[in-house]
Amino acid sequence: MNRLFLRFSILVMLSISVATIAVYVVIRSFFGDPLEEVAQQQAAGQVFLLTQYVDQAGPDEWLVRLNKIREITHSKLELISLQSALLQVAAEKKAQFMRGDVVIDIAGKSFYRRVDLHGQRYIGSDEEVLHAQELPIDVIPVIRTEVLRYIIVAFCLLIPIAIWSSAHWRGLQALEKVADEFGEGHLKIRAQTRESDSIHPLAQRMNQMAARIEGLLDAQKNLLHSVSHELRTPIARLEFGLELLRNAASDPKLETRAAAMEADLLELNALVTELLSLSKLDQQPALKLSEFVVADCLRACLDGLQHELSGFKLDTLFLDEVGCMTGDQRLLARAVSNLLRNAGKYASGHIALTLTKNDDGDIIIMLDDDGPGIPAQEREQIFNAFYRLDRSRDRATGGFGLGLAITHKAIQAHGGRISVEDSPMGGARFVVCLPATPEAVAGTT
Known part of the structure; x- marks a missing residue:
């Protein structure tokens, strides 16, 4: 029913x-x-x-x-x-x-x-x-006769209502399924209804909305991808010209200026790389699934950032019971590394990385720092592309506001979720919850 x-x-x-x-x-x-x-x-x-x-x-x-x-x-x-x-x-x-x-x-x-x-x-x-x-x-x-009379009246009303609502219910379930699939990223999905269906006007409006959203997202992705690729060519030419200039220059001031230009180029190149990474994640990438030990993946992330985190006290707690998970190890390592870099920018001197499991068997990765923390009203927005708590965007703080956006999409691609809380250390705590086996991964290889 x-x-x-x-x-x-x-x-x-x-x-x-x-x-x-x-x-x-x-x-x-x-x-x-x-x-x-x-x-x-x-x-x-x-x-x-x-x-x-x-x-x-x-x-x-x-x-x-x-x-x-x-x-x-x-x-x-x-x-x-x-x-x-x-x-x-x-x-x-x-x-x-x-x-x-x-x-x-x-x-x-x-x-x-x-x-x-x-x-x-x-x-x-x-x-x-x-x-x-x-x-x-x-x-x-x-009294029984009157009750029976009203029951018969009720059934005479409910039978046509049942027939009418059944058709509506099937249509609403179809729309609900379309909405769920569209929300999961299947932008080509559309509601299929007959013109005689009572929900046909609603389905048509929904299809128009979906087509509009798909068009806007495709335009955004294409623009982002095209701009990123088009920037590669002038960057390469600038790097080549800068190298020639450095070889021909003998003036110390010119060498200093060339070094500053080189730093700008490196920053621009890094931005293009981040934009391309974000664009790939937006296009529902095929995950290269494999089984790997989660603790070993986290240790590899720490080893790769040993130089950047050398000035911090780093505490780690990896429980052996976590064991292995199935996922894209490279993509997950990228997400964790972005979190560690973010902690390195804002922590005062202490970082803690913890690996545990919850009662449902999900893998929990927690990263704590003793920095200034993140205001509650901005904890959802920090995962948006180009959003930064530090509005100055200078080279001292570094970053483009893309690292957490990439992390968020990488975690979502694994069927997990990420949230921000107050840390017992006084700063921010990032909590990553991952299923041991991704339940819904589109286009896996």
Whole structure:
């Protein structure tokens, strides 16, 4: 049963229940209790004998005829005092009772009626009440009939609703699947619906939105990739001309200027390399999957950055129980190295790298530093390309705001996630959570 139909069913049943109660209350307010009318019809025989036979007798015959009725009827007829009857009659019916009318007690299957209002039947008859019990009153079949009637009405409403909602539900599930696949990066996916489907206009708008997003992303990727490649040629020419200039120059000032130009070229070359790496990750790269020891991968990252991290106190804790994982070792090493470089830029003097497993069997890599930390409002944005906490963008701090973006995409390509927290050391803590075996990797080789 789909959730749409379930919700409609609950809504219909609640509506019918409220309508039933409302109808009963309105009818009771304007015309009296319909159940009491049914009870009066069921007790009509005993009431008829009382009014048309017993009450027609003279003053000396009233009790005689009442005793004859007691002998032939299955009901129990007894005389009780007026005060006792007033205690048993419902408050809203006491006025009717005092007027001498028959008052039905549905729950007790009985009725009450005063013998006489003026004491004309016999002495003291105005202070006595006839209480008829064990009457053939049974409103349960009537209630069951009404309930069955409303159930039939409910089913007659729910059957077409079920047919209608089933088609809607299948269409919504198809759109949900398309949205999930599109969110996972399959930008070519589109919703397929017929023009007669009720959700066809929604699917068309969704397809238009997807096509627009795909076009924008493709244009961005193509521009990034083209610019990166086009920059390679002038950079190569500048490097060649700079080398010629250095060989021909003898002026120390010119050599200093050439060295500065060379540093600018190296920085520009590094930027192009980072842009190309980011562009490849945006295009859903084919991961070169292999099984490797995670701790060995982290040690290799530390060895490769030994010079950059030489001035820091470096603590490591690699648990042996982590063991191996399946993934792209080169890409994962690139992500961890970017995190270590980032820690090296901002840490005051202490860095800690930890490798553990959580209760679900996921691999957890934590990197702590004692730097200034990252403000909570910027922890999501630091993984965007070209976003930097340090807005100066000078060479002293280094970087282009691409390292964490590349790390984020590399972790996502492995089906993992990365987050930022406050570190016990006072700075930032980067937490990487990786499945031991990637669950969804597009285009693996």
